[in-house]
Amino acid sequence: MTEIPDILKKIVSRKKEELAGVKSKTPLSEVRARAAEVQDAPRGFIAALESSRNGGRTAIISEVKKGSPSKGIIRADFDPVGIAQLYEANGASCLSVLTEKDFFLGDLAYLRQIRQRVSLPLLRKDFLFDPYQVYEAKVAGADAILLIAAMLELSQLEDLKGYAGELGLDVLLEVHDERELEMALETGCRLIGINNRNLRTFVVDISLSERLARLIPEGHTIVAESGITRREEIVHLQECGIAAFLIGESLMREADIGAKLRELAG
Template identity: 45%
Template sequence: MDILTTINEAKKQEVSRAKEYLDFKSLKSQCLDIPSPRDFSGALRSLVSQEKTTIIAEIKKASPSRGLIREHFDPIDIAQSYERSGAACLSILTDVQYFQGNPKYISQVKSKCNLPILRKDFIIDAYQIYQSKLWQADAVLLIAASLSQSQLEDFEGIALENGLSALIEIHAEEELKKIESLKSPLIGINNRNLKNFEVNIERTLALKPFIPKEKIIICESGIHDHDDIKHMRENGIYAFLVGESLMRQDKLDSALLQLINGK
């Protein structure tokens, strides 16, 4: 069993336990009291439309492939550093078991930072989208490799109805058919194969010709330095989701500025 399948199976158990604690009807009811989400898609579009380097900066303590990434981990401090240094949006890992994340990080960060926030997790049930709104996320990640076409359509619809942006993630050409009918302007191309964790940043450029020009392509995984950014920009890619390479830096402010500006 590959790691993506393993994580998705664990998610089914996690969601089942969550439903025992808070049933679907009660969850939906509680979501009615949550303030309107921030405009995640709009924050990206406003910069990409000007061909500016647009960073979704990730807050991630650990991963299954790399283990512990950042020992001294303060989500609020990290978020504020990212905001000061020009990040467009944030991505926050909420998976506890495999990434040492926590759903509480979203509301904690949101109270101290003005950037829109993506809940980075493995969505396999509509329940998790309402959860995301309750936890004050502004966007959700929908991974095409984990979901059927009908699930992608349903989950995207629920997200948009609740004011959440949906980041649609693909990795392989065979997933393109699944996402043709989706409305979201955000298409993330993950350079990491979630089945074996191999990374190749050329994956983004290989899939770019198949993505409608009106979509915003986000290059995910494998961006380590400004040269990687420059290479992608020269090929018409302006938005990036960056996690591990930033999380390993002691001085986040200067690291993000260096990544964006090259100096």
């Protein structure tokens, strides 16, 4: 774990407060039992990305996202289920659903609602640090979870990855620099996300994906996150070994979300 940026500290601190309240109402034993009772089989998040790529299609993880700390409200007319259906109809391989409430205006309920209306694999995108949250993700309908190397120790990454594996959930392990990438590779995680957004300055530089991708051995599926706005950027990054693209803001700002997704997918 590298030094945690201030905004990340604030988010994690708030998440800990929120989680304490949730646990007081629903103990770990209960959410674990609910997770064990889930009948809906995992849809295979990594498998869907690799299937798209192997089939000659651009693997895009389209994000359901209302706002962010740096940009405020991104889409005022926010209909999470309707947006998810548009993504599915216009060629997304998977969906990322923001479930963090206070900074990104998300909700775990969005994941549950979307699960019932679309057939694509779903990622719970949040700030996870406790096994409880992994069980929550399973109960809510996630097929994968996001883990952020910048906020976790290696032992935590390994433990949370282990819990996810037991539940049949894939893991997208996000890194921002070489040090975090080294830690991510130690976990054996197949799906590595490179976040082009600097968590301290919020400046986006997609050349980070190009740089770090060179350091990732074969056998991993690499995802470029943040700052992807044009088809030309996707084509260039594919040539650099990037397999998939997590795209949120540039889709959510468009009047015609479907047309923008088709444009990016080529």
